[in-house]
Amino acid sequence: MLSDLRYRFRALFRRNxxxxxxxxxxxxxxxxxxxxxxxxxxxxxxxxRRALIALGGMEQARQQTRDxxxxxxxxxxxxxxxxxxxxxxxxxxFTAVFVFTLALGIGSCTAIFSLMTAVxxxxxxxxxxxxxxxxxxxxxxxxxxxxxxxxxxxxDFADMKRESHSFSAMTQxxxxxxxxxxxxxxxxxxxxxEDSSRRCKSHSSWGAESTLKTTSxxxxxxx
Amino acid sequence: xxxxxxxxPQGTLDLLILKAVALEPLHGWAxxxxxxxxxxxxxxxQQGSLYPALHRLERRGWVKAKWAISENNRRAKYYELTSQGxxxxxxxxxxxxxxxxxVDSVLNMx
Numbered sequence: 001m002l003s004d005l006r007y008r009f010r011a012l013f014r015r016n017x018x019x020x021x022x023x024x025x026x027x028x029x030x031x032x033x034x035x036x037x038x039x040x041x042x043x044x045x046x047x048x049r050r051a052l053i054a055l056g057g058m059e060q061a062r063q064q065t066r067d068x069x070x071x072x073x074x075x076x077x078x079x080x081x082x083x084x085x086x087x088x089x090x091x092x093x094f095t096a097v098f099v100f101t102l103a104l105g106i107g108s109c110t111a112i113f114s115l116m117t118a119v120x121x122x123x124x125x126x127x128x129x130x131x132x133x134x135x136x137x138x139x140x141x142x143x144x145x146x147x148x149x150x151x152x153x154x155x156d157f158a159d160m161k162r163e164s165h166s167f168s169a170m171t172q173x174x175x176x177x178x179x180x181x182x183x184x185x186x187x188x189x190x191x192x193x194e195d196s197s198r199r200c201k202s203h204s205s206w207g208a209e210s211t212l213k214t215t216s217x218x219x220x221x222x223x
Numbered sequence: 224x225x226x227x228x229x230x231x232p233q234g235t236l237d238l239l240i241l242k243a244v245a246l247e248p249l250h251g252w253a254x255x256x257x258x259x260x261x262x263x264x265x266x267x268x269q270q271g272s273l274y275p276a277l278h279r280l281e282r283r284g285w286v287k288a289k290w291a292i293s294e295n296n297r298r299a300k301y302y303e304l305t306s307q308g309x310x311x312x313x314x315x316x317x318x319x320x321x322x323x324x325x326v327d328s329v330l331n332m333x
Contacts, residue, residue, distance in 0.1 A: 003284030003307075011282075021290075025251060025300045026274065032252040033270075056271030068275035070282060 004070075011069040019066070026061055135160075135170070157193075230267055236276050238319060239268075241304060241312040244286060248303040250293065251277060277302055285311050 011018055030051050037047035055061050066072075088095045137156070138147035151174060152160060161170045173192040179185075231239070243249060243257045251273060258268045280286045285308030293299040304312070 004282055007282040007284075021300070022274075022278075024298070028250070028297065028299050029252045029270070029274075031297075054270050056269060061271045061274055064271060065274040065278050068279045068282070070279075 008069065008071050011071045012074060015075075018069075022062060022065055026055070026058060026065075030055060030058070131168075133167075229265060231269075235319070236268065236272060237280060238312070238315045239266075240273075240276055240280060240302075241285060241308055241315070244302050244304050245309070245312060248289075248291075248301040250299040250301050252299075254302065280308070283311075284308070 030048070033051035033054055034044075034047045037050050038044065042050070052058060088098070134148070135152060136148050137150055137152045139145075139150050142150065151157075151172065154172075157170070157172050164170070171193055173190045175188070176191045177186040177188050179187075239258055240254060243254050243261075249257060254277070255268055255270050255273050258266060277286065277288075281288055281302070284305060286302045287305050288300050288302050290298055291301050
């Protein structure tokens with residue numbers, strides 16, 4: 001395996017050296033074969049002709065042996081690459097148009113994407129998102145609901161918020177739908193506790209805000 | 224004459240080359256001569272496929288080649304069996320004998 005790789009590398013980077021070696025090897029073969037026929041009493045020309053026939057032609061043998069080095073694909077690719085570069089070098093005008101088009105395409109794509117990222121996907125207004133954690137209370141008895149969907153009970157949350165010192169602030173939200181003043185359409189929103197608006201650096205894009213009185217405590221709804 | 228000579232089945236040339244260089248390092252031409260001699264000229268070894276096979280075997284690490292001065296004072300490329308090649312020769316010989324035995328037993332079926 002390793003010798004295979006080493007051989008192919010040598011075949012690739014010392015190609016001329018290997019080709020010269022192969023030529024010498026095949027020449028040596030032809031000479032010995034010719035001498036064999038000479039010893040049998042054939043004239044020089046005929047002996048040489050037979051030797052070449054036995055080998056199946058010098059060029060064919062050369063080509064087949066080169067193919068057996070296992071780098072033909074890479075060699076052809078390099079050839080194509082060289083050919084491509086040479087063609088580009090010859091057609092200066094075409095090359096200029098080609099490079100300009102490519103530059104324009106890449107440049108405009110990059111510009112549009114930078115703009116889109118900056119304008120259309122602003123980070124959510126949490127401040128330092130790395131310090132944000134999500135509190136859940138997984139419940140063994142409710143296996144059919146994903147554990148991260150179960151948030152603390154309102155009363156538990158109030159206790160945690162009062163007694164925990166690990167977080168600089170805590171806020172609660174729950175997805176809910178709301179009805180406004182007896183209207184028939186319902187709005188999707190989130191019920192959040194009153195700290196939410198203070199925790200978020202900005203929330204203008206979150207929609208309208210209204211305050212509801214619940215039986216236990218004040219909650220704010222956004223939609 | 225050509226009627227009595229057998230073409231080599233696919234893949235057997237590698238095995239025969241390994242066997243030929245197992246005794247002593249040989250150069251390409253000597254390998255083709257050796258194969259013809261041993262087989263009493265019954266085998267038709269295409270000289271043109273000898274060199275691709277040799278280089279393939281070298282790539283696989285089964286033979287290694289080095290240039291040396293031959294008996295008539297010329298530089299020649301000698302091929303020598305490696306220890307890995309010796310193992311390969313044993314494996315392939317065993318496989319060949321098994322195959323030949325199986326084919327033979329089928330042909331002897333009455």
